[in-house]
Amino acid sequence: MNLILIKLGIRNVFRNKRRTFLTSLAIGIGLMSLIIADGFILGMKSYMIRSVTDDYLGHGQIHHKKFLKTNKVKYVIENPGKIEKRLSSDTKLEGFSPRAISSALIASAQGSEQISLVGIKPRYESILSRIKTFTTVGDYLEKNDKSYILIGKKLANKLKVDIGDKVVLTLSPIGGGDLSQELFRIKGIFSYGSSTFDNHMAFINLSRAQEMLGCQNCIHEFALKFNDLSNLPVLFEEYKKKFPKDAYYFETWKELMPALNSALELTDISMAFLAVFLAILVGATVINTLYMALYERKFEFGVLQAIGTRKKVLFTIIITESIALAIGSIIMGSILTFIFGGMLAYYGVDYGGVTYASVPLREPIYMVFSLKQFIIYPLGLILFTILISFYPIWQLLKISPSKSLKIM
Amino acid sequence: MENIFECKKVSKNFGATKQVLVHALKSVDLEIKRGEFTAIIGPSGSGKTTLLNIMSGLDNPTHGKVLLKGNDITEMTGNQLSDYRRDHIGFVFQAYNLLPVLTAEENIEYILIIQGIPENERKERVHKALIEVGLKGLGKKFPNQLSGGQQQRVAVARALVGNPDIILADEPTANLDSVNGQALLDMMLKLNETLGVTFVFSTHDPLIMNEAKRLITLHDGKIIEDKIQ
Secondary structure, three states: OOHHHHHHHHHHHOOOHHHHHHHHHHHHHHHHHHHHHHHHHHHHHHHHHHHHHHHHHOOEEEEEOOHHHHOOOOOOOOOHHHHHHHHHOOOOEEEEEEEEEEEEEEEOOOOEEEEEEEEEOHHHHHHHOOHHHHEEEEOOOOOOOOOEEEEEHHHHHHHOOOOOOEEEEEEOOOOOOOOEEEEEEEEEEEOOOOHHHHHHEEEEEHHHHHHHHOOOOOOOEEEEEEOOHHHHHHHHHHHHHHOOOOOEEEEEHHHHOHHHHHHHHHHHHHHHHHHHHHHHHHHHHHHHHHHHHHHOOHHHHHHHHHOOOOHHHHHHHHHHHHHHHHHHHHHHHHHHHHHHHHHHHHHOEOOOOOEEOOEEOOOOEOOOOOHHHHHHHHHHHHHHHHHHHHHHHHHHHHOOHHHHHOOO | OOEEEEEEEEEEEEOOOHHHOEEEEEEEEEEEEOOOEEEEEOOOOOOHHHHHHHHHOOOOOOEEEEEEOOEEHHHOOHHHHHHHHHHHEEEEOOOOOOOOOOOHHHHHHHHHHHOOOOHHHHHHHHHHHHHHOOOOOOOOOOHHHOOHHHHHHHHHHHHHHOOOOEEEEEOOOOOOOHHHHHHHHHHHHHHHHHHOOOEEEEOOOHHHHHHOOEEEEEEOOEEEEEEEO
16 A cells, blocks of 8 residues: 555544544543453452462362262272372472361350361461461461361351360261260461351361371372462363372362352453443444544545545545554553553552452452553454444445535 | 547436436537637536536436547446546646645645556656646645645646646636636646646636637536637
8 A cells, every 4th residue: 555545544533633632532541441451350360369279279179089079078089198199299289288178066165166177287288278377366287286276267256265275176987986076275266358267167187187087097188289370271181181080080279169260250251241332432432533534524535536536545545544543542542551550550459358259359459461451452443443434434435426526 | 639528418317306306417519629728607507517527427427428538438337437537537626626634745646646657757747747837846835834826736736747638627716816816727728738738617717718718608507609719
C-alpha cells in the first residue's frame, strides 16, 4: 500500500483531535479495565492456589485408592517405607509429609468435639505446610513430643483450653476392638483463618498416632510439594503414571479441591463475560465515531471516487483510519494500565480475611502483569475494531458518487 | 478535429413511480471535440450537473449511450468506470475539491499514485503542474493555508496532471470573487490555448459564458441552443 494512503488514513484520524482523543480515551479505558481485571484475577488465582497448596494440601497427595471416598482408617498405603524412600530421593520435590489420619473425639473438662486427628513428622510437615507458621500461641511440635498436641484457635475456645492444659483423645484403632484413649497436653494453638482447620483439626506426633491406631508405620497420606511450579502439569502426569489407580494413587490439588477448581474456572467465565461486555461498549464507541467521521465527509469520498479512486482503495484508506484509532487507543489504554494497574500491583487490595471458595484471603491481592495482556488484548482490539468498521464503511460505499456529491 | 465525447439520445429520469418521476435529461445529443472550451448554461434544475455526472460516469443514463473516444461507458462495471475517470477525466468542483489532510503537492500527486506512475516521474509532473497553474513554491501548504483561488488552482493542477482527455468543471468560480474568478478563468484559457486541454464547464458565471468558445444552453433537460462564439 502506498505511503500516501497510509498518511491519509492516519492524518484523517487527527482531523478532529478532540473527538479522536475522547474516543481513544473511552476505548483505552475499556482496554485498561480488561487488563486490570485479568491481572487481578490472575493475582487472586495465584494467591488462592498458593494459599491452598502451601497452607496444608501440597501440590498433590498419594492415598490408598479407597481412603478418600470412605475415610476409613483401614485403607492405609501399602509399603509406605518404600514410597517414602522413593520420595526422599526425588529431586523434583521440595518436600513431602507422611500423615496418619483418623476421626477422633477430643475432650476437655468443659466440653468435647469431633475432630480430624493428623499424625505428622514435625520437621517434614514444617517444610510442606504452614502449620508451624500459623502456630501463633505456644510452640510447634518437636520430634520427641509424644504427649503434646496442636489444636486450632476456635477449637481451643470451644473446649475452653489454653497452652499447657490437658485434653483426652479417643479414637477407634484400625483392627477394631477397644477404643484407644490417651491424654495430651496442649503445646501450641494455630490460627489458619479457616473454619475447617481452626474448628476441626488437631496434630500430634506421627508415631504416637500410629500407636493409638494400633498399626506400626501405617500412613494414610503423603502430601507432596514440587520445586518447579511452572512445570506442574508435566510433573502431575509423571506422578500419575508412577502411582497408578489400581492400588494407591496420586491426585493433584485440583482433584482434591474440586470446589476451588470450579470457583477458579468460574472466574475465567466471568472474565469472558467482562470481555464481551467491554467489546460491546468498545464496538458502540467505534461505530458511533466512525459514522460521524465518515458521514460528515461524504462529499470528500464522492470527490475521491469522482477522480477515479476504486472502492477497494477507499476501503483501505478508511480501514487505516480505524487501525490508527485502535493503535491510539492501545497507547492510551497502556498508559492508564501502567498507572492504575501499577498501583494495584504495588498496594494490592486487602479483603480483610474474607473467605472465598473456602480459602481465606488473609493477605492483599496484587494485580499480576503478564505479556499476554499487552499482546493478546491489544491485538484483539485491533482486529475487533477492523471487523466492527466493516458495517459503516460498507454503508458509505453503497452510496453512489453522484449522491455523495449532492451534499454540496 | 476528433470527437472525444458523444452523448447519443441520453435521457435521465429520477424517481420510482410516475407520480414522482423527474425527467432531468430528455434525449440529449451532444458531441465534444478535442480542444474545446465549452460552457453548458441554463437555469437551476435544467440538468447541467446531471449531464456532467453522466458524461463522467458518476451516474448512468436511463436511456441512451455515452461514448468516450468511441468506447461506450454505459456498459462499464464500477471498477472500469473508476479507471475510466482516473485516466480520461479531470474534475474541478465548486468547492471542497481537495483533501484537507494532504498538502497541495500530495493532493496533485494522488492522481498519479492511483494511476500507478513511478515516484520520480510523479515528483517531476507534480512540480510541472504547480508551475503551470502559477503555484510554484506553494506545494507544501495545506488547503487551509491557501486562498480560495489558490485551492481552485490546485484542483485544476490535479485535474490536469493525469493527462486527461477532458476536464469537467462544475461551477468552478462560484465561490470566488470576480478577481480570483477571472484569474482562474485566464489560467484555464491559457491551458486550453497552449496545451490544447479540453474544458467543459457547467456554469452560471457570465465571465465563463463570455470567454467560452461554445455555449450550450439547457432548459428542462433539453439542449435548446448550441452556438459557437
